[in-house]
Amino acid sequence: VGTVPEPCPQAPLAVLSKVELRVSCKHLLDRDTLNKSDPCVLLLMQTQGQWMEVDRSEVIKSNLNPVFAKIFTVDYYFEEVQKLRFEVYDSHGHAGVGTHDDDFLGGMECTVGQIVAQKRVTKPLFLKYGKFAGKSTITIISEEISGNNGYVELAFRAKKLDDKDLFSKSDPFLEIYRIDDDCSEQLVYRTEVVKNNLSPVWEPFKVSLNSLCSCEEKRKLRGVVWDYDSRGKHDFIGEFFTTFEEMQKAMGENKVQWDCMNPKYKIKKRNYKNSGVVVLLDLKIHRVYSFLDYIMGGCQIHFTVAIDFTASNGDPRNSCSLHYINPYQPNEYLKALVAVGEICQDYDSDKKFSALGFGARIPPKYEVSHDFAINFNPDNDECEGIQGVVESYQSCLPKIQLYGPTNVAPIISKVARVAADEERTKEASQYFILLILTDGVVTDMADTREAIVRASYLPMSIIIVGVGNADFTDMQILDGDDGVLRSPKGEPVLRDIVQFVPFREFKNASPTALAKCVLAEVPKQVVEYYSYKAF
Structure with a gap:
């Protein structure tokens, strides 16, 4: 028990919980001459120094002491200061909420942590330049949504x-x-x-x-x-x-x-x-179920690993190659494979892993293949446990010729076909994780984006680990964290299913740090898939 998990450099922060916020105001300024103000509250959140509107309440007609029915839901991260700003405006019918100064009834700033700690916060509303908005106050009541909440x-x-x-x-x-x-x-x-x-x-x-x-x-x-x-x-x-x-x-x-x-x-x-x-x-x-509820209910995780055998990795006989088999030290491909695979192994009942390769010329005809079984058995690409994958990898290297280009869409589509067949059985008790290990940027980016959008409707998640020192900037696009990933035609993913991590950030960390970071989003992705299926 004594080992301390190392922090994950790029780990998405664990969402501690979701928090529901209820808003009411008292003694709002009266901006209307004939009747009272028609207030509406905007919730803004600070991201990278910018205030962004997250949500807004309904408009309550002619009321200076409104209790809003709208419930704002925010994710609460324990280890981050999350700044919130509430702004109250007098709304004018169809024009929506104006953000003119004369419609502004006051604002208030606080953090999610403050509201969660105090459960109920009442603060004065301020106009521009720190002036009090008369006696106006705003009250925020917070409630954490407990785990198994429906x-x-x-x-x-x-x-x-x-x-x-x-x-x-x-x-x-x-x-x-x-x-x-x-x-x-x-x-x-x-x-x-x-x-x-x-x-x-x-x-x-x-x-x-x-x-x-x-x-x-x-x-x-x-x-x-x-x-x-x-x-x-x-x-x-x-x-x-x-x-x-x-x-x-x-x-x-x-x-x-x-x-x-x-x-x-x-x-x-x-x-x-x-x-x-x-x-x-x-x-x-x-009912709303958690990842553990699904695992305990019999959901099996099926794990597929796909290894990049393109020529940019370098000749495997050369010690500079990313595929060099060193008898004393596993190469980066093996390190990443073992770190992630060992955790997935626990959730996979038959402990059999599909192992595929792409970007090489393979026997007997030495034609380029982008989705070959590394055990060279096209009818059954499964290996016994992580050890079986390692052995197949080592024995296939001398038999193939590293080539190119780096096309991953065929492998995503191959796993997606298996996931789609599984989904048709109506049981959908298998969930597929595809681990792609690659040393460079994908060549078939348009096809890959299309394949990911299709896969986002299926019981699968994709983890891409960048091996070596290439510039992986373009790969970050596939990881929907910076915005929604779209197909070339503009269709958005149904759910964010890709996680990209450069292995070099974990070179000196323990294997558990890599696994923790890479697999952090999988439980959420599993829950999102089954929630989407339920409706």
């Missing part, structure tokens, strides 16, 4: 609501609140307004179980029905109380309904029954 889809309607309008029918909307241990209420969701209708059917909506009931089925929830008023003075129609446990009776064909009660009427009117009925038409639960 979300629910709810569909509500109401019947025979009280009519609050003189010349037309009520314009009802529904709010759902969670009642916390300190008896405070957290807004979970606010539906859209259905105009002029006493029996509205609201659009179905999704909320996380964490947000709805803190993952506690017996926690009390409050539903409130309002009659919408464009000046912000909504009329109270009625309320009801329930729990997530009770809501679950609405699964399948069943419906659950509650009397929508106005406590004042109950006291005043002798024959008062209710102010209408709220019905939960449907409830669907979607």
